[in-house]
Amino acid sequence: MxxxxxxxxxxxxxxGVGKGTQTERMLKRFPQLSAISSGDLLRENVRNKTALGIHAEAIMKEGNLVPDSTILRLIMNELTTRGWLTPAQPTKPLTLNSVAASVNPLAALSSAIPFEKEDNYITPAPSKDTKYDYSESPDASFILDGFPRTAAQAEQLDAKIPINLVVDIRTPTEVIxxxxxxxxxxxxxxxxxxxTFNAPKVPGRDDVTGEPLIQREDDKPETWKxxxxxxxETSMPLLEHYDKLGVLWRVQGxxxxxxxPKIFDEFKKRFGMAH
Known part of the structure; x- marks a missing residue:
């Protein structure tokens, strides 16, 4: 499609509602979609020892959570690298600095924006007020996983690139x-x-090796609750935020x-080619 x-x-x-399953199915049904996971980006940058990765790893080694601003930078960097996002070029009046920039743009820019060494090239660290132009090409389509999780994070993301569909997946608590x-x-x-529906041949034993099965910590009722x-607590304000923007759509099952099938139909209505 x-x-x-x-x-x-x-x-x-x-x-446990099945977001990962739905993501996999959407990627298969709509090949122009990509999955962008903030967790995967974080691990990849730490592994590759990029400037952002080194910064994030130092924070984690101190036992602290990686701040929203760093996660947002990872996402912005990924979208920019893919060519889906570019810093906007505002029209400014001619000044001595702008004249100097035309002669030596790197020198002029370095006086205003802090630079970071990243791999073998230098990239300017975007300021809080940096505006971006985003691609509307179908090939610039993505499902963002792991961020935003709160309304405050959503507002930070909105300032850089607007999300145009938020799918609120609902399954009864007792079913999950x-x-x-x-x-x-x-x-x-x-x-x-x-x-219930895919039981091992011998209760409590793996079909192939016969070794005992375990229940993951996350799958224990008290952990899940x-x-x-x-x-x-965090999703209610997040969903209200996107509802006000008119991009929230709920699906139940x-x-x-x-x-x-309900997600596929809605997605085709919003983004599919007209026949």
């Missing part, structure tokens, strides 16, 4: 809890079983198979 314009998408939903609590894993291989409470 071809798109007619850029889709900039966020999926919101309780832990049943799904989560019945999930068991073979630790060595990652094989996943569910005692604590995560759900945290999610509800008891399973991923029930929800996926």
């Amino acid at each position: 071809q798109l007619r314009k850029a889709a900039r998408v966020i999926l919101v939903g309780a832990p 809890l049943d799904r989560i609590c019945n999930r068991w894993v073979h630790a060595a291989s990652g094989r996943v079983y569910n005692t 604590a995560r759900l409470a945290k999610f509800e 008891n399973s991923s198979d029930e929800i996926s």
